[in-house]
Structure formats: structure tokens, C-alpha cells
Amino acid sequence: MTTLLWGVLPYVALALLVAGLVWRHRYDRFGWTTRSSQVYESRLLNIASPAFHYGILFVLAGHLVGLFVPESWTASLGIGERAYHLLSLYGGTAAGLLTVAGIGLLIYRRRTNAPVFRATTVNDKIMYVVLLGAIVLGMAAKLTHSSGDGYNYRASIAPWARSLFTLQPDLDRMRGVPVLYGIHAVIGMVLIALVPYTRLVHMFSAPVQYLVRPYVVYRSRDPRQLGPRPERRGWERTGS
Amino acid sequence: MRPMAQIAMVMNLDKCIGCHTCSVTCKQAWTNRRGMEYVWFNNVETRPGQGYPRRYEDQERWRGGWELNRRGALKLKAGGRFRKLAGIFSNPELPEIKDYYEPWTYDYRNLTDAPLGDDFPVARPVSQLDGKPMKIEWSANWDDNLAGAPAHGALDPMVERAREQASEKVRFEFEQTFMFYLPRICEHCLNPSCVASCPSGAMYKRSEDGIVLVDQDRCRGWRMCVTGCPYKKVYFNHRTGKAEKCTMCYPRVEVGLPTVCSETCVGRLRYLGVLLYDADKVAAAASVRDEKDLYEAQLGVFLDPEDSAVRRACEEAGIPHDWLEAARRSPVHALISRYRVALPLHPEYRTMPMVWYIPPLSPVVDALSEGGHDAEDHENLFGAIDTLRIPLEYLAEMFTAGDVGPVRASLEKLAAMRAHMRAVNLGEEPDPSVPAAVGMGAYEIEEMYRLLAIAKYEDRYVIPTAAVTDARRLEESALPEGCSLDHDGGPGMGGDGPFGQDSGRKLLPLVSVENFHVLRRRQRADESDAAAVTHTPEAEET
Numbered sequence: 001m002t003t004l005l006w007g008v009l010p011y012v013a014l015a016l017l018v019a020g021l022v023w024r025h026r027y028d029r030f031g032w033t034t035r036s037s038q039v040y041e042s043r044l045l046n047i048a049s050p051a052f053h054y055g056i057l058f059v060l061a062g063h064l065v066g067l068f069v070p071e072s073w074t075a076s077l078g079i080g081e082r083a084y085h086l087l088s089l090y091g092g093t094a095a096g097l098l099t100v101a102g103i104g105l106l107i108y109r110r111r112t113n114a115p116v117f118r119a120t121t122v123n124d125k126i127m128y129v130v131l132l133g134a135i136v137l138g139m140a141a142k143l144t145h146s147s148g149d150g151y152n153y154r155a156s157i158a159p160w161a162r163s164l165f166t167l168q169p170d171l172d173r174m175r176g177v178p179v180l181y182g183i184h185a186v187i188g189m190v191l192i193a194l195v196p197y198t199r200l201v202h203m204f205s206a207p208v209q210y211l212v213r214p215y216v217v218y219r220s221r222d223p224r225q226l227g228p229r230p231e232r233r234g235w236e237r238t239g240s
Numbered sequence: 241m242r243p244m245a246q247i248a249m250v251m252n253l254d255k256c257i258g259c260h261t262c263s264v265t266c267k268q269a270w271t272n273r274r275g276m277e278y279v280w281f282n283n284v285e286t287r288p289g290q291g292y293p294r295r296y297e298d299q300e301r302w303r304g305g306w307e308l309n310r311r312g313a314l315k316l317k318a319g320g321r322f323r324k325l326a327g328i329f330s331n332p333e334l335p336e337i338k339d340y341y342e343p344w345t346y347d348y349r350n351l352t353d354a355p356l357g358d359d360f361p362v363a364r365p366v367s368q369l370d371g372k373p374m375k376i377e378w379s380a381n382w383d384d385n386l387a388g389a390p391a392h393g394a395l396d397p398m399v400e401r402a403r404e405q406a407s408e409k410v411r412f413e414f415e416q417t418f419m420f421y422l423p424r425i426c427e428h429c430l431n432p433s434c435v436a437s438c439p440s441g442a443m444y445k446r447s448e449d450g451i452v453l454v455d456q457d458r459c460r461g462w463r464m465c466v467t468g469c470p471y472k473k474v475y476f477n478h479r480t481g482k483a484e485k486c487t488m489c490y491p492r493v494e495v496g497l498p499t500v501c502s503e504t505c506v507g508r509l510r511y512l513g514v515l516l517y518d519a520d521k522v523a524a525a526a527s528v529r530d531e532k533d534l535y536e537a538q539l540g541v542f543l544d545p546e547d548s549a550v551r552r553a554c555e556e557a558g559i560p561h562d563w564l565e566a567a568r569r570s571p572v573h574a575l576i577s578r579y580r581v582a583l584p585l586h587p588e589y590r591t592m593p594m595v596w597y598i599p600p601l602s603p604v605v606d607a608l609s610e611g612g613h614d615a616e617d618h619e620n621l622f623g624a625i626d627t628l629r630i631p632l633e634y635l636a637e638m639f640t641a642g643d644v645g646p647v648r649a650s651l652e653k654l655a656a657m658r659a660h661m662r663a664v665n666l667g668e669e670p671d672p673s674v675p676a677a678v679g680m681g682a683y684e685i686e687e688m689y690r691l692l693a694i695a696k697y698e699d700r701y702v703i704p705t706a707a708v709t710d711a712r713r714l715e716e717s718a719l720p721e722g723c724s725l726d727h728d729g730g731p732g733m734g735g736d737g738p739f740g741q742d743s744g745r746k747l748l749p750l751v752s753v754e755n756f757h758v759l760r761r762r763q764r765a766d767e768s769d770a771a772a773v774t775h776t777p778e779a780e781e782t
Binding site: 029030031032033034035036037038039040041042045046049050052053054114115117118119202205207208209210211213215216217218219220221234235 | 322324325327329332334335336337367370371372431432435436438439440441444445446447457458459460461462463476479480481482494
């Protein structure tokens, strides 16, 4: 079981992520979109969506620091375990609360606004369950182990996560990890695997190149596209 | 000089009867799909009126187009690059569908399925957004023909501005009102703010013909273009989550056919042709300080295709010879630059729009003839153009950022043309002072008359086909390129892609070149030629 969860599942999730992104890019660039529902309802979304997105970006940054910056590095900066724990507890909880408030409001909006709810696919619903599960369990894991110095995941989960990239997963580190942390990690991996197959894929098209490109884009007609050209999704001929 | 070619359009508003044929045929051709129910790439609004979407001209609300920053440089009114990216998670300036209108259908099934009863069954309106019965309260054209104008008329942002300017009030009482129709498509601007707003870089202006398009494969649905366009002519497909807009019917234009809206225009009021412009001058022209100078500045960007230096520069820039010839014969160039009767729509948005309008003289003529005056007498007309200040100020708010000068000049040319041609038609001696009063010669004014009144299909639509080098390929395009085994269903295709029918690459069914030419002959013929209609390749085969 340990091998399956901590030795196999991470690689399966990563493989699904990469394969899904390649597949999406190759065959479904047309479906690669935020699928925004703002044209149906704008007022709630204008509050909830930035709250959620900024919250989750901060949470993501926290995870990256927690998992991939070794304890020795922060120690050499003079940040002790106690200080780090408090920082991650308060900072992480603040970001987490922002995220939870945002996604809560977004889900409320999605459920109560008829056009938005009608535009919600099964795929979206599955994604919401996993996403909300990951967020809530993460918060729960952190808060139930918050007393005193808290649970030091940087001595167990973080080295394991780093060991995944050397292709020698350090399974022993994951023995004795609190159950809530374990479930959170598993759901997190499921979420990573789901990203390319859901609307979450839009996170990979953050348009940073907008900062450097000229305002007006000129393109010339693709000479290869004259005459018969491949039919593209969404532009099929009707009635044939 | 960096010359570029642009397919531009001019609409003669005097001829628009508001029949909406352009809107309907465009809708059938392009937006007759789910997710696009509320979208009209071409719409016809009655002015004064709020337009579609409602009050789209109120840029203090919708933040479309460009403005000048303190240093006098162009910046997007909705905010620059950093602000766009920081605020990418929601777009506070995005119109909701209800600002356009909530699309609906009718519950037609109830007409046949209703149980027997005392009442007649009715087909109730059903919202296409949530599938529930709804109350229809607005649509794309709710204030058609000034409907509800006494209540809603003052909501027209241009009426608000005209009322600030003019001492008299724009009136909506039945006897004192005026109206005209304004057909609108995407302006295919020289300085498109929608393109500049797109974070993904999915929107682009084609360098050959200036058509502004959305790359559906690269659009990620950030919705900034919808805000960026001050004319609100980029729409969000709420089903696919991608932006879509008027394509200037580029598949038709590429083979030399006019757009669907032009082709089907009942009043024959649309003109299509090539304009040459200097791309290096665009930014400077769009950033002149005084809004009222923007019209002149844009005229200064256009190049004269008769100028030999321009022609040489165009050839060096790779603009094909037939495009240069088309630019010389371009009706659009004549109406915009030579006769200067066409004016841009809202130059103050600084996008350098490329669909221009000949302002309507008919409100003036109507007012005169209703007052018992001779509406074709040039003295009456010239006087009335000025005394009827209301339409003039209103038109100026629409076409010249409030400067009545160019609007008056354009209307006076049209009035002089009326007076001059009446004399010609009645066999009188034309008074040479009438054309002279508007700075034109008798011959020039008759040429303009020919273009405005009796221009045939070939004169109204001077569209060069895709470049000559491409043209041969176009002819050959009935045969697929590359491996002969790669044709549809051939052994090289390998059937469906690895993920089922929708995946992988497929080829369109081939359309024979002959079919296309037969169709074009039929559309251009003045009278229907029975032989040409029936003589299709299919008929030959059967």
C-alpha cells in the first residue's frame, strides 16, 4: 500500500499530467480555455474569482517553498523551526481562508445562478469535488496539527517529494505521516492528474508574454491553409 | 514609408431603409449556433438610440478604445499590460449578456402538445440561457424606429453629449424628432484596441488585407478584447468560452466576393475596396492631441494610389500589382479621400476605424419637404443644413468627435449633388456655382453621383483576390497538396484520429472551382440567365 500510494501514484499523476497536456495541445487547442461564465453573472464573480485565484496562487507558492526548499536552507537563513511553523501556519491559513472563501462563493454562485449552473458540465463537477477536497483537507491537516511546534512535514513529506525527482522515492519517510496529511497528499496528486483533462488546464496559459509583445499583432495568411484544410473542432460543416 | 493594404467599407446612410437583411443574412452565415444566440456581427441600430449592446458608446462605463496618457502617448483606456494581468481573474468592465439581451426561443411544442381545453395554446418565450420561461424585456433592436424614444431616447450617450453642446434640445416629440439607421460591423481598425488588449496574442490583424481575426486555437477566453473594443464588436461565445468577431467574410473576400452583408444589402449602400495606408504613421495619427483632429489625421495616413512614389513603395513592400490596380479603382478610396463625403465612426476612440459612413442628408430633406419647401433647391438645402442644428450636432458626435465642420461639408456636397443632378435631369442649364460652392467641378460631382446612385456590382465591390501567386494555387486547390494518399478517407489518412472521430486532422470535402465560378456569374448577372443557372457541373453529370 505504501509503495502504491507513495511510490507509484506520484509517477502516474505526473505521467497523466504530461501526457494530458501534450494531448490537449495536439488535439484540443480549441477546447483549451478558461470557459468563463462571467457573461452570465458578473457581480459575484468580480469579488469571488480574484479572491480565489490570488489565494490559490499564494497557497501554491507556500507548497513550493514547503516541499522544495530544504529545512537546512531556511535554517541557514536563521529561520528556526518554530518561526517557520508560525509563518506557514498564519500565512498559509490566511491564504487558505481567502481561497476557501473565494471558492465557496464561486460554488454558491454556480449553484444558484441558473445560466451558470446550466453551463456546468459533469467534468466541472468532478473537478470541483477534487479541488474543494484538496483545499479543505489541506486546511484541516494544517489546523489539527497546529498546536505547539505543529507537525514538521519538512522532515518527512518534503524529503519524500524531493526524492521523487531523483527516481528513488524515499518511501520510509512517509511512514507515520498523519492520516489527514496523507489523504491531502493523495487528493493533491489526483488533482494534478486531472488538470489537463478539466478546465483547470487554463493555468498553463498564463499570458506572461503579453508584458513584452508589441500591442498590435500582425500575421499573414498561412499559405499552407489555402484550399482544403483540416476541419477544426468547433468549425465542422453543419448539415453534412 | 511602410505601405500596407486594407479592405475597407463605406456605407451610404442615406440609402439605408433599416430592413435588417444584412443582419439576418450575416446571422445565418456566421452566428447561427449555440453560444452565439445573442451575437450579431452585423447589426442595424436606429439613431438616436441606445445601440447594441445598450449604451456601448459610454466609454466612461465600458472603458473601450485608447486614450492619451499625461505624456501624450496612447494607452488602453481599460488599463495597460500590468493592470490587465493583475486583474485577469475577472473583468469588471465586461458587459453581461443581459447588456446585449437575453436570447430566447419559444416553446413551440406546446402549440401541438397542449391538452384539449378552453384556451388557445400559446408558445411562451423560453430563455436560451437557463431554459426557463422568461419575460422579454429587451433585444438587439428593441428601440427600432425610435420605439420607446420618449422614455429611452435620452439614454443615448450621443444624445447626452449633443445636448451638452447644442443650445437647443434633441427632441423626441413625434413632430420634432429625426432618425436614421446605422448598420454596424467590426471596424477592422488600423490601430485595433481589441488586438492590443488580448493577453494571449490570439487576435491579429492580417498583414495582406488588414482583416482583424481571432485565432480560435490560441484564444484562452480572458475576455479583455470584449472590453477593449469600443464598438463592442468582439463577442464572447458562452458555450465554447472563446471570443468571436466579424471576419469581414474573409473566405469570400479572398476569392473576390463581397461580404455577405454587402452582397445581400437591399439598398446597395455598401462599398468595398482597397485602401493603401502607411503603417508607420498610424501611431502618430492616433495620438494627435485634439480629438477633432483625428479625422484629418486618419486621412493623412492613407496613401494615394496614383502617386508613383507610393506605387513604387508598395511594389517594394510586396503588395501585388492587382491590389494596386484595385486600389486605384477603389470606390472606398474615392468616397473617403477624393470626394471626402465618407466619415469614420467615432474617431475619438483612437482606433482608426476602417468602416466609414456617408452621413444621411435625408433628415434635413424630410424636414424641408414637410415644411412645404422645395427640398432639392440648393439654397434651401444649404440653409437647412445649418439651421437644423440638431441633426448636425448629433451627427458630429458620431462621426467627427463633435466637430460639425466635416459633417456640414459632406452634407453640402450631397446637397449640391442633388441640386445639380436635378437640373441635369430636368434638362435645365446646371448652375456652375452650385458645385463650385462645395469646391467641386460639375464633372466631379457627376462622377460622385454615378458612384452613389447607379454604381453596379463591379463598381461597388472592387475586391482583388488573394495575391496572384496564391491565385494559381487556389485554382489548383481542388487537388490536395502533398502525398496523393493523404486525401480524405485515403490510405494515408488512417481513418479517425487516435481519440475518436473528433480528434486528429481531417480534410474538408472538396469544392470544385467550376461551381464557384458559376455561382459568381449568376450573382453578377443583371438579369437571371437560365442557362447559367442550370449549367452546373452536377447538371452535366446527371
